[in-house]
Amino acid sequence: METGRVPEGVIERLSSYLRCLVAYKRTGKSVISSQKLSMSARVNPAQIRRDLSYFGSFGRRGLGYDVDKLISVISDILDVKRVTEIALIGVGQLGGALMGYSGLQEQGFKISHVFDSNPEKIGKKINGVQVRDISDIKEILTENKIKIAIVAVPGEVAQKIADILVESGVNIILNYTATPVTVPEEIQVHTSDPARELLHTLYYLTRVVKRNA
Numbered sequence: 001m002e003t004g005r006v007p008e009g010v011i012e013r014l015s016s017y018l019r020c021l022v023a024y025k026r027t028g029k030s031v032i033s034s035q036k037l038s039m040s041a042r043v044n045p046a047q048i049r050r051d052l053s054y055f056g057s058f059g060r061r062g063l064g065y066d067v068d069k070l071i072s073v074i075s076d077i078l079d080v081k082r083v084t085e086i087a088l089i090g091v092g093q094l095g096g097a098l099m100g101y102s103g104l105q106e107q108g109f110k111i112s113h114v115f116d117s118n119p120e121k122i123g124k125k126i127n128g129v130q131v132r133d134i135s136d137i138k139e140i141l142t143e144n145k146i147k148i149a150i151v152a153v154p155g156e157v158a159q160k161i162a163d164i165l166v167e168s169g170v171n172i173i174l175n176y177t178a179t180p181v182t183v184p185e186e187i188q189v190h191t192s193d194p195a196r197e198l199l200h201t202l203y204y205l206t207r208v209v210k211r212n213a
Helices: 008-025 034-041 044-054 067-078 093-099 134-145 155-167 196-213
Strands: 084-089 108-116 130-134 148-151 171-177 186-191
Touching: 008 034, 008 044, 008 067, 034 044, 067 108, 084 093, 084 134, 084 155, 093 108, 108 134, 130 134, 148 155, 155 171
Parallel strands: 084 108, 084 148, 108 130, 148 171, 171 186
Antiparallel strands: none
């Protein structure tokens, strides 16, 4: 079935399943139960089975899923075997952490262009990628036809950066600030406030602790 006909929520959850499967594979295990995957992805087993059913039949009752096979299948669905280059705007604590996150490359993404306004950071290399002046965004991204960008700047300049990215031909923006940005209708924006995500995670973990107390 074509992924264009699959609900957006399913595709988002597939990304989560892939991350969990890759992490589970590192433990040396080759089979994972739907219950184990459910706990890692925070999605109930029935939902996992429904999501996967869009693409075929996977797993065996009582045995679980073959980890390598499921990684391969989901990777094909999400097209992560092809490396997609990403631009990162802002190399503060969050941006630096993203540069050091190996999970991006494992899922087919590479931060290949990095920008910052801090003179002390411009010209330096982080994980082999040179930090460029933020004023060079439009020229470099247009020339390299970069379509995805991560915004990890102070909230007060998030809109200005988003405007420049749109002018540069970027059509997917991951906004990692607490400030929503306005873009043309055809541009996709996902805003994820790190503080909000942390509060959500702490709430979830607190419930687990209380339930197991």
